Amino acid sequence: DTEVTQTPKHLVMGMTNKKSLKCEQHMGHRAMYWYKQKAKKPPELMFVYSYEKLSINESVPSRFSPECPNSSLLNLHLHALQPEDSALYLCASSQGTGAWEQFFGPGTRLTVL
Amino acid sequence: DAKTTQPPSMDCAEGRAANLPCNHSTISGNEYVYWYRQIHSQGPQYIIHGLKNNETNEMASLIITEDRKSSTLILPHATLRDTAVYYCIVRAVNRDDKIIFGKGTRLHILP
Numbered sequence: 209d210t211e212v213t214q215t216p217k218h219l220v221m222g223m224t225n226k227k228s229l230k231c232e233q234h235m236g237h238r239a240m241y242w243y244k245q246k247a248k249k250p251p252e253l254m255f256v257y258s259y260e261k262l263s264i265n266e267s268v269p270s271r272f273s274p275e276c277p278n279s280s281l282l283n284l285h286l287h288a289l290q291p292e293d294s295a296l297y298l299c300a301s302s303q304g305t306g307a308w309e310q311f312f313g314p315g316t317r318l319t320v321l
Numbered sequence: 322d323a324k325t326t327q328p329p330s331m332d333c334a335e336g337r338a339a340n341l342p343c344n345h346s347t348i349s350g351n352e353y354v355y356w357y358r359q360i361h362s363q364g365p366q367y368i369i370h371g372l373k374n375n376e377t378n379e380m381a382s383l384i385i386t387e388d389r390k391s392s393t394l395i396l397p398h399a400t401l402r403d404t405a406v407y408y409c410i411v412r413a414v415n416r417d418d419k420i421i422f423g424k425g426t427r428l429h430i431l432p
Contacts, residue, residue: 212364249424250425251365264419305418306414308355308370308414310365310367312365314363314364315363
């Protein structure tokens with residue numbers, strides 16, 4: 209299984225809502241990533257987890273809260289988001305942070321009203 | 322910031338070779354050249370990487386100039402499914418390394 213799955217595919221939320229994005233991989237990878245991608249822009253790194261510990265936070269606002277409950281699962285908890293946070297949120301995984309290849313999921317398209 | 326420069330868009334006829342250039346004039350000795358692509362509505366997909374030798378796999382070939390300041394990704398027989406944004410990335414492989422995507426080249430394969 210060389211797939212990274214993300215749920216939900218689409219999410220619409222209000223600025224006062226709390227929601228979570230979920231990412232899962234069963235490739236035994238020990239590094240997992242969250243990226244944010246605005247329309248017609250390249251993906252931008254948000255967080256890196258290595259061996260279930262947060263190793264990189266790219267100065268992301270605290271309204272985004274990542275969580276890695278186990279080596280296969282990565283969550284992104286969302287609270288009090290702004291309309292400008294609307295974007296495609298991509299999850300990726302790799303064997304380690306220095307691995308050649310990152311495997312990306314299809315993303316969750318988030319709309320904040 | 323991204324360390325690479327790519328043309329914003331290119332066209333290629335179906336069945337022909339697509340040659341995508343990338344400039345990385347400030348590349349360091351321990352940095353590799355990577356290529357990813359992103360088909361519409363999908364996540365990015367790894368294509369190939371190299372250090373200084375030319376590389377080939379089932380998807381593409383990577384030609385790196387001798388001074389390593391530029392490279393070319395070659396899709397030998399482009400199909401409509403190769404229409405995507407192609408990202409050239411320079412990346413050192415170390416413990417805390419990150420992939421930094423530049424603006425990429427939007428490749429249109431024409432029927």
